[in-house]
Amino acid sequence: MGCRRFVRLSYRLRYMVLNTPSPIFFCAIALENMLVVNCFRKTFGGLVALDDVNIDIKKGLMTMLIGPNGSGKTTLINCITGFYKPARGRVWFEGKDITGWSPYKVYNEGLVRTFQIPQPFQNLTVLENMLTAYRGNPGESFIKALYRKAWISEEVKATEMAFEILELLDLHHMWDSPVTHLSGGQMKLVEAGRAIMSGAKMIVMDEPASGIYPKLAHEVFSQLTEMKKKLRVTFLIVEHRLELVLPYVDYVYAMSTGKIISEGKLKEVLSDPAVIDSYLGR
Numbered sequence: 001m002g003c004r005r006f007v008r009l010s011y012r013l014r015y016m017v018l019n020t021p022s023p024i025f026f027c028a029i030a031l032e033n034m035l036v037v038n039c040f041r042k043t044f045g046g047l048v049a050l051d052d053v054n055i056d057i058k059k060g061l062m063t064m065l066i067g068p069n070g071s072g073k074t075t076l077i078n079c080i081t082g083f084y085k086p087a088r089g090r091v092w093f094e095g096k097d098i099t100g101w102s103p104y105k106v107y108n109e110g111l112v113r114t115f116q117i118p119q120p121f122q123n124l125t126v127l128e129n130m131l132t133a134y135r136g137n138p139g140e141s142f143i144k145a146l147y148r149k150a151w152i153s154e155e156v157k158a159t160e161m162a163f164e165i166l167e168l169l170d171l172h173h174m175w176d177s178p179v180t181h182l183s184g185g186q187m188k189l190v191e192a193g194r195a196i197m198s199g200a201k202m203i204v205m206d207e208p209a210s211g212i213y214p215k216l217a218h219e220v221f222s223q224l225t226e227m228k229k230k231l232r233v234t235f236l237i238v239e240h241r242l243e244l245v246l247p248y249v250d251y252v253y254a255m256s257t258g259k260i261i262s263e264g265k266l267k268e269v270l271s272d273p274a275v276i277d278s279y280l281g282r
């Protein structure tokens with residue numbers, strides 16, 4: 001082959017390679033998996049609470065797990081966050097196999113179930129409660145606590161972060177109030193805010209609207225949605241009050257008797273006869 005022909009051919013090949021989107025490009029534009037559960041099974045004696053459960057939670061979305069009481073929702077999130085060990089199956093978080101990890105290790109990875117954070121301190125203000133959840137504050141070390149210089153800049157950073165999150169949650173005007181002055185809905189938001197302070201990348205909440213008036217529950221979900229959009233946090237929320245979650249959901253998994261019986265957009269899932277039957281107890 002002549003030298004010139006070879007050069008032309010190699011340029012053509014380079015052009016083709018550079019102008020053909022690679023598989024990596026397609027992966028980048030597709031939604032990334034944050035959490036993958038594969039073939040989970042959990043039994044309590046003879047009762048099969050989870051039976052071959054598979055789910056993919058996409059990064060930056062609010063995914064809801066719905067289903068009637070006793071369908072296995074809480075058991076599933078207990079297995080994901082390390083509180084229960086599945087009898088079979090695996091779970092990956094950001095590509096890392098976290099199956100069988102202790103709850104504390106899972107939390108350190110940034111997968112936070114809200115009650116894993118210490119309950120709000122009743123005698124502290126809203127801001128102080130946010131600050132106590134901040135992870136790795138050097139002032140917590142006995143030795144470093146004696147040297148102001150060792151922790152002051154981190155303390156300023158934590159305080160700024162707490163104010164930004166409180167503003168996002170529309171709670172900034174209450175920063176100095178005792179946490180006991182907050183409504184039930186506002187407490188749920190503080191819980192989510194504290195999860196962010198602790199470095200959460202994904203927040204798992206079990207029925208955050210329980211015991212809250214529907215109007216306040218809508219406020220909770222709309223603030224959580226703001227959090228999702230602005231901070232790119234991924235949510236997995238268990239809820240059985242379907243009328244509350246309708247406007248906020250990106251993706252839904254429906255469970256019944258330990259199995260995933262339907263998945264997709266909420267409207268599609270709600271019109272699925274299997275889901276209707278499960279709610280009607282047929």
Ligand SMILES: Nc1ncnc2c1ncn2[C@@H]1O[C@H](COP(=O)(O)OP(=O)(O)O)[C@@H](O)[C@H]1O
Nearest residue numbers: 044047049067068069070071072073074075076
């Ligand atoms: N710790 C446990 N010991 C025995 N049975 C349990 C335990 N936790 C859950 N179950 C049973 O597993 C099934 C699923 O329960 P659960 O996950 O709490 O459902 P959901 O959260 O959807 O209401 C139910 O039949 C429940 O009684």
Ligand SMILES: [Mg+2]
Nearest residue numbers: 073074075206
């Ligand atoms: Mg439950």
